[in-house]
Structure formats: C-alpha cells, structure tokens
Amino acid sequence: MSLQLGEPLTPEVLGALVELTALARKASQATDEHLESVANGLLRCLLHHCQAERGAILLREDQPRVEPSEHPSAALARERGFRALALRQLREADAAALLALLPTASVSARSPGGMCWRAYRLFLGEGQADAGQHRLETLPNASSDLIDRAGTAWLVIGWIGQTDEEQARAALLARCEALLPPLTDAVETVISTLLLKERVDELERKSMREALDGMELLKAELLGTVSHELRSPLASIKGYAATLLRHEHHLARKERHQFLLAINEASDRLETIVERLLEVSQLETGQVTLQRSPVDLVRLAGEAIAVMQERMTASRPGSFVFGLRLEHANGTTGRSVPLITADPRRLREVLDQLLENACTYSPAGGAVTVTIRPLVQPAGPGEGAPRTSGEPGPAWAPAARPMLEVCVTDSGQGIPPEHLTRIFERFHRVDTRLTRETGGLGLGLAICQRIIALHDGAIWAENRSPGPGSAFYLRLPLDEAAVLAERRDGQEAGNTQS
Numbered sequence: 001m002s003l004q005l006g007e008p009l010t011p012e013v014l015g016a017l018v019e020l021t022a023l024a025r026k027a028s029q030a031t032d033e034h035l036e037s038v039a040n041g042l043l044r045c046l047l048h049h050c051q052a053e054r055g056a057i058l059l060r061e062d063q064p065r066v067e068p069s070e071h072p073s074a075a076l077a078r079e080r081g082f083r084a085l086a087l088r089q090l091r092e093a094d095a096a097a098l099l100a101l102l103p104t105a106s107v108s109a110r111s112p113g114g115m116c117w118r119a120y121r122l123f124l125g126e127g128q129a130d131a132g133q134h135r136l137e138t139l140p141n142a143s144s145d146l147i148d149r150a151g152t153a154w155l156v157i158g159w160i161g162q163t164d165e166e167q168a169r170a171a172l173l174a175r176c177e178a179l180l181p182p183l184t185d186a187v188e189t190v191i192s193t194l195l196l197k198e199r200v201d202e203l204e205r206k207s208m209r210e211a212l213d214g215m216e217l218l219k220a221e222l223l224g225t226v227s228h229e230l231r232s233p234l235a236s237i238k239g240y241a242a243t244l245l246r247h248e249h250h251l252a253r254k255e256r257h258q259f260l261l262a263i264n265e266a267s268d269r270l271e272t273i274v275e276r277l278l279e280v281s282q283l284e285t286g287q288v289t290l291q292r293s294p295v296d297l298v299r300l301a302g303e304a305i306a307v308m309q310e311r312m313t314a315s316r317p318g319s320f321v322f323g324l325r326l327e328h329a330n331g332t333t334g335r336s337v338p339l340i341t342a343d344p345r346r347l348r349e350v351l352d353q354l355l356e357n358a359c360t361y362s363p364a365g366g367a368v369t370v371t372i373r374p375l376v377q378p379a380g381p382g383e384g385a386p387r388t389s390g391e392p393g394p395a396w397a398p399a400a401r402p403m404l405e406v407c408v409t410d411s412g413q414g415i416p417p418e419h420l421t422r423i424f425e426r427f428h429r430v431d432t433r434l435t436r437e438t439g440g441l442g443l444g445l446a447i448c449q450r451i452i453a454l455h456d457g458a459i460w461a462e463n464r465s466p467g468p469g470s471a472f473y474l475r476l477p478l479d480e481a482a483v484l485a486e487r488r489d490g491q492e493a494g495n496t497q498s
Contacts, residue, residue, distance in 0.1 A: 012049065013182050019045045020186035027193040032201040035194055036086075042190050043086035046183075047157060050176050054115070055157040056095035057085040057191070085153070085191065095156050115158045116169050120180060122153040122188060153191055155180075229273050236266035276443045280426065283450040290343040290454055297404060297476075298326060298337055300344060301370050304351040308368075312359055319365030327373035337372050340404055340476050346451045347476075350459075351406075353444045354472050358410035366411025366469070374478060377403045402478040403457075411469040420461055424449040452476070 023045065027038045039057065047055045060082055082096040098117050159172055240259045248256070282288050305322045312320045326334040351370075358368045378400055415423060426446045452459045452474055459474040 362412030
C-alpha cells in the first residue's frame, strides 16, 4: 500500500509527519553524542503510532564496524552484517535473528511469549527501488536479494497483549500497512541525515586522529633532533670545562686559551640552535613583523658573500670560488638591478642560509655563484592558480607580475629528486653520510621559506643540469616603475653590444 498523489492525509499521519520533520531538523543539528537520542526518538515515534511495544531499526553494512567493549549480542549482530540504529526493549542480536526469520513467514512471526512481529524494508536514497515498487515493502513479499543488499534499513516492530486475538492482530497489522507508507519519505530523511552526520563525524575524528598522530610524530622528531643537536655542544662545554677545573694548574696558557675558544664556539652553536627554534616558532605563529625599507639586493648579496668567503678561507682555504653576477631581463650582463621594498635583516638571513647550504653540501668545494636578475613572472594556467612555493619550478601567480630573481648555485652533491619537494619542511634533512656529519636541525630552509612567503615571494630548489650541484631560486616582487626603468637599461645595453 502507498500514498497516491492528491490523497488526503489523516490527522494521525499529519501528526506523525510533524514529529518526523522535527526529528530530521534535530538530526541535522545534532552533535555526535546526541545522534543516538535522535534515532531512539525516531523509533519511539513509529512504535507509538503503530501501537507497538518493542522494536528496532536495523542497518545492513558491507563492512560492519567493530566497536570496543561492545555487548556480546551486538557483536553477534555485527557478525551477521547488521547494526542497530535504535532499539526499544529488544536486543540487537534478537532483532537481527527476527529479521532473518520473518521473510519465511506468510504474514508475521509469533514468539512463545505472545509477541507478534512484523518487519518492513526502507529504501534509502532515490533510485534504489525498482520501477513500480513501493518505497516501503513488507519483507514477506520481498525477494531474498533485497534482504541481503547492503546499505539498506529495516523496521522491526512487535506487539503483545491483544495480539492473542487473531482479529485484533490483523487490525494492528492493517493499521501499520495504512500508516507507514505515507511516512516512508520522512523516515528515510531522518535516517539518511543520521547516517550522513555519523559519516561526517567519523571523518572529522579520523582527520583529528591523523593530525594528532602527525603532531606526535613531529614532536618525536623535534625531541630526537633537538636532543641530538644539544647534546654535542653541551658535551663539548662540559668536557672542556671539567678539564680546566681539574688540570688548570698543569695546563699551559696556550692550551687553556684553546679550551676556552672551544667552549666559546660550542656556546655559540648552542645559542644558534635555541634562536632557530624560537624563530621558527615565531614565524609559524605570526609573531614576526617585517621592517620594510628600500633594499639594494646587490649590496646585500655582496656583504653575505664576503662574510662567507672569509669563513671558508679560514676553515677550508682555496676550496671555494664565490661570484656575483647581475643580468638584465633578456639575459645580458647587467650593471645594476632595481631596488625592492623588503626587510633587509630577514633577506640577509635567507642569503646567509643559502650560501651556508651551498658550502656545507659541497664537500669538494667548487664555485658558488649568486645571480640576480629582474623578470616578469608569467601568469598561472588560470585565474587564482595556486602558488607552488617550496616546490621545484616557478611559483605561479594569478596574473603576470614583475619579480626580482636570486639564484644561488653550487657544485656540490645535488639533491635526490624525491627530496626536492620536502627540503623546506621543518626538521627534514636528506639522510646521507655528509648530512649526518654536518649536523643541523633542518630548520634553516623552513625559516627561509616562511620569510620569503611574508615578502609575498617564492622559493624552490632544483638540481643543476648539466653538471653536478643544486640551484636555489627565490623571487621577490618588484614595482612596475622599477621594471620599466630596468627594461630600458637592458635595451640600451643590448644596442651598445650590437
């Protein structure tokens, strides 16, 4: 039996529809812990209007979920592929057993306690019922494939008392046959909303678990890396200090001076580690404010090169050759580049880090070159194309814009391709023998990426081709007027050469 179009609704059906509408609204707004109360409210509503005392709403699932510490009857039901959405004076396993028995009965099933049971299948979702088939179907008339189909729901209801009389029982069954079909769509809405909310909550919990797992992994990596990096300078400080305390009177003045220099060097290293940790924390929490001013990037790069050259000359004399090259946008040699508006202290920190990386990961030495040139960065494939900061290749912008590009190249060991997209992650370090020897927190490039991002720029790394070594690129935005002036200078330079 089903409701025909235009057929008037009885007051009882109208009342039930109002209750179900309220439950559907409540289900859409319910939190995870309140979904069960909504499902039980749905079952109570249906039992009340069917004048039944006991019942259940069951779901069949392809992959039954196993809940921790659940009741044995629930576990038995889940083994059969059923899950109770709501129960009233009925165990989950008994409801699943009744559902398996009812299709073999002609009209309904009787139990020794005088109970009379009836089951109805609910079609959840459009298109799941065959053409001409009612959206609510009594199981005795349903084919067995409908019973076994996953992703469906059943209503099991039972009566006691008057059901001893055949005539009274038939009247109650007829009442259900007349009442339930008009309510099927509303019942489906409530159940579908509940299942959708369950799924959303499950995905949120999974996402939270993954985030927590990621945080735990990051915390473990942080503790392991920091403890390892702190242990080395602390051991040096403690060892040299203990030696001085024990043998101060037996050591020559020159030896004591060497010990103090070692302690000072280890203290500087320890201070650098703490500063790096504090800086990356401030950058990630938005506590860093840029102090912008006009910056001559050529002068800034020259100062950084001079300091690094002095350091390498003291530690590894004759190993490196440093160079600074200026280019016009057309690739010809230039004499100057436009000024940019940036934080000079932060940009100097980025240049120092890139130069230090170039020297650290070039065990055989070689040429380290800094090339600076203006260019117009092309627009991305579509409006609002995402920036790929930290990934190989240029960082696309929503529209073409003038940039100043800095490229730091070396002749070192290069970067394994699988690590190119990860070297800007916190605490990520390529695991090689040289990396283990040089140490480090793996925060330098992560700090560089965040500083460049604050300048609305981009940074990425590539392997040089042909030849060994790597190239680190960073791009910073330019003013249009500066680019036009640079373009004129480049054209004049090209005409002079021709």
